[in-house]
Amino acid sequence: PGLHLGTYTEGRTFHPSEGGDEAWVVNGGNHSISIVASLGKPYQTTLSRRDRGYYHYMMNGTALSFNKVKNSGRSPSRDSFNYWAICNDNTNTYVDTKEPNYFMGPTLYDSNPQNRNTVNRLGEECRDDEPCYFLHADMLHEAPACTGIVHDPEVATAYGTVYWAFDTTGNRQTGQLVRFDFQQPHGPGSMDHSIAAVRRYVEIELERGPPGVHSGM
Numbered sequence: 001p002g003l004h005l006g007t008y009t010e011g012r013t014f015h016p017s018e019g020g021d022e023a024w025v026v027n028g029g030n031h032s033i034s035i036v037a038s039l040g041k042p043y044q045t046t047l048s049r050r051d052r053g054y055y056h057y058m059m060n061g062t063a064l065s066f067n068k069v070k071n072s073g074r075s076p077s078r079d080s081f082n083y084w085a086i087c088n089d090n091t092n093t094y095v096d097t098k099e100p101n102y103f104m105g106p107t108l109y110d111s112n113p114q115n116r117n118t119v120n121r122l123g124e125e126c127r128d129d130e131p132c133y134f135l136h137a138d139m140l141h142e143a144p145a146c147t148g149i150v151h152d153p154e155v156a157t158a159y160g161t162v163y164w165a166f167d168t169t170g171n172r173q174t175g176q177l178v179r180f181d182f183q184q185p186h187g188p189g190s191m192d193h194s195i196a197a198v199r200r201y202v203e204i205e206l207e208r209g210p211p212g213v214h215s216g217m
Contacts, residue, residue, distance in 0.1 A: 004111040005037050005047060011129045015043040026061045026086065028212050033064070033086075033134075052119060052133035057107045059090040063214045065151045065163060066111070072155045080160045080185065082111045083137065087146035087165055089212065104144035106165055108182050110137045116188045138185040142198045143167035143178050147208050150217035152179075159184055166215050167200075168208045175208055175215075177201040 003016040020041035025034040032050035037043070051058040066084040074080075085108045091100035110117045118132040119125065126132035138161075148166035161182035168175030181197040208215050 004113055005035060006113045008128050009126075010047065010131055012045075012047065014038065014045070015041075018043055020044065024064060024066075024084075026064055026214075028061050028089070031055075031058050031061065033058075033061075049118075049132060049134060051107070051136060052121065052123065055094045056092065056104070057088075057136050057139060058086060058134070059088050059092075059095070059104070060212070061086045062089045062147045062212065063087045063149050063217070065149050065217075067151050067153075067160055069153045069155065069160060072160055074155075074158070074160060078159050078184075080110075083161065083185070084109050084111055085149055085151070085163050085180075085182075087143075087149035089145055089147050089168075091144045091169075100144075102144045102169065103141045104146075105140040105142050106146060106149055106163060106180055107136050108138040108161065108185055109134055110185075110188075135188045137187055138182045138196075139193055140180050140182065140196050140198060141193065142200070143169065143180075145169045145175070147175070147213070148215040148217040157181060157183070161185060164217060166206050166208070166217060168206070168215075173208060175206045177204040177206060 005014045014037045020038035023036040023039045031054040032048045034048045064086045085106045092104040145168040152162035163180045165178045179199040186192045
C-alpha cells in the first residue's frame with residue numbers, strides 16, 4: 001500500500017529503498033495491525049501498531065482495505081490515495097467493560113508518513129524513538145458487526161473515500177451490504193463524524209462465517 005514506516009520509527013531502522021512492499025495484517029485477537037516491511041527482501045521485518053483508542057476505533061478487526069487509486073485526477077488536498085479503512089466486528093463494549101451500545105463501524109486512517117497520522121501514548125506527536133499509535137482520520141458508526149470491507153475505486157466522488165462493507169448486526173448470522181462514503185475526512189485530532197453518506201441495501205442478504213473470520217468482499 002505504501003511505505004508507512006519510512007526509514008526510521010520506534011527506534012528501528014527500515015529499508016524501503018532496498019525494495020519490497022509493506023504487507024498489512026489485521027490481528028483481530030489483540031486489536032492491532034502487523035506491518036511487514038521490505039516483504040520478501042533481506043531486510044524483511046515486522047512491526048505491530050494499534051490505535052491508542054483501540055477499544056473503540058480498532059476492536060476485533062476482521063478486514064482492512066486500501067485506496068489504491070494512484071492517478072484519480074483529484075487535487076492533492078482531496079486525494080485519499082493510500083488511506084485505508086478497517087472493519088470492526090464489535091458492538092462497542094470497550095473490551096467487555098460496558099454494555100453494548102452498537103455505536104461502532106469502519107474507521108478510516110491515512111497511511112502517508114508525511115501527514116500527522118501517529119501519536120505517542122499521551123496523544124502528542126510521536127517521536128522517532130518512542131512507541132507510536134495510529135491516529136484515525138474519520139469513523140462512521142452504522143455497522144457494529146462488520147466482517148468484510150473493500151474500497152470502491154470510483155473516481156466520481158470528491159475525496160474517493162467510498163467503501164463497501166458487510167454488516168451482520170441483526171442476528172449476527174445474516175447481514176446486509178452497506179455503502180459508506182466518508183466524504184470529507186475530518187482529519188487527525190478532530191471528532192466531527194457528521195459529514196458522510198451511508199446507504200444500507202436491506203434487500204441483499206449475506207451470510208457470515210465463524211466469529212472473527214473475514215467474510216470476504
